[in-house]
Amino acid sequence: MPSDTLSRVFAALADPTRRDMVARLSAADATANQLAEPYAMSLQAVYKHLRVLEEAGVVSRPPGRQPRAVHLEIGALDRMDDWIERYRRRAEERYERLDRVLAAMDEEPPR
Amino acid sequence: MPSDTLSRVFAALADPTRRDMVARLSAADATANQLAEPYAMSLQAVYKHLRVLEEAGVVSRPPGRQPRAVHLEIGALDRMDDWIERYRRRAEERYERLDRVLAAMDEEPPR
DNA sequence: TTGCCTTTTAACCGATTAGTTGAAAGGACG
DNA sequence: CGTCCTTTCAACTAATCGGTTAAAAGGCAA
Numbered sequence: 291m292p293s294d295t296l297s298r299v300f301a302a303l304a305d306p307t308r309r310d311m312v313a314r315l316s317a318a319d320a321t322a323n324q325l326a327e328p329y330a331m332s333l334q335a336v337y338k339h340l341r342v343l344e345e346a347g348v349v350s351r352p353p354g355r356q357p358r359a360v361h362l363e364i365g366a367l368d369r370m371d372d373w374i375e376r377y378r379r380r381a382e383e384r385y386e387r388l389d390r391v392l393a394a395m396d397e398e399p400p401r
Numbered sequence: 402m403p404s405d406t407l408s409r410v411f412a413a414l415a416d417p418t419r420r421d422m423v424a425r426l427s428a429a430d431a432t433a434n435q436l437a438e439p440y441a442m443s444l445q446a447v448y449k450h451l452r453v454l455e456e457a458g459v460v461s462r463p464p465g466r467q468p469r470a471v472h473l474e475i476g477a478l479d480r481m482d483d484w485i486e487r488y489r490r491r492a493e494e495r496y497e498r499l500d501r502v503l504a505a506m507d508e509e510p511p512r
Numbered sequence: 513t514t515g516c517c518t519t520t521t522a523a524c525c526g527a528t529t530a531g532t533t534g535a536a537a538g539g540a541c542g
Numbered sequence: 543c544g545t546c547c548t549t550t551c552a553a554c555t556a557a558t559c560g561g562t563t564a565a566a567a568g569g570c571a572a
Contacts, residue, residue, distance in 0.1 A: 322518075
């Protein structure tokens with residue numbers, strides 16, 4: 291339960307139900323009731339999932355008239371993507387460098 | 402603790418210590434002792450973190466002679482990246498479509 | 513106001529997590 | 543062989559998680 295933002299986003303998406311919610315919200319905003327429909331769990335459990343997503347900044351629920359729409363915030367996904375991509379790329383470049391070194395050693399074997 | 406692969410990868414990276422390990426491993430392979438050095442925790446705790454990363458497929462540790470090198474496996478990051486990118490893009494396209502609709506309504510107001 | 517639907521809060525449960533300490537294997541090497 | 547370093551296993555704790563039920567607010571409209 292580390293409280294930094296990135297940890298909260300990863301933790302929020304570590305649950306299949308919440309990932310499914312995000313997937314569905316990527317197509318259209320929805321109310322809590324609409325989101326709850328496919329799941330075999332209480333409505334309160336769904337609200338708990340929504341709170342986790344909201345506190346991670348993955349989702350927002352503009353206050354206002356009663357059935358509050360749940361809206362996907364892609365900014366949080368972006369920041370997570372940035373993190374992953376940074377280290378993925380760093381490792382990838384390292385492997386490519388290694389490949390070039392191996393290729394060079396292959397062309398000019400050690401004496 | 403849902404057991405599907407994607408959940409395990411997200412959960413593995415939801416911990417700041419494990420993310421830091423991944424960040425460092427993106428630069429170079431390391432032994433458990435090297436990884437443990439900056440952290441104020443027991444060596445056994447570090448091995449536990451390594452096991453979580455390994456079972457998520459984020460890291461591999463080729464068996465063999467004793468100080469086993471820990472190696473970052475970018476495949477797991479790739480799969481996570483794919484998931485995020487899929488829904489991020491879907492939401493993004495939806496917003497762009499909405500923008501176009503709004504722009505069209507602006508040019509030709511309702512009669 | 514009354515009533516219905518939505519949302520939140522609270523208390524509880526069983527399982528899991530991140531850490532600890534202690535002990536036991538495994539492997540490299542003089 | 544013995545010794546030292548690395549790795550794993552086991553048991554324990556405090557905290558968190560995903561779910562439940564029950565109860566209380568909030569908001570909308572007849």
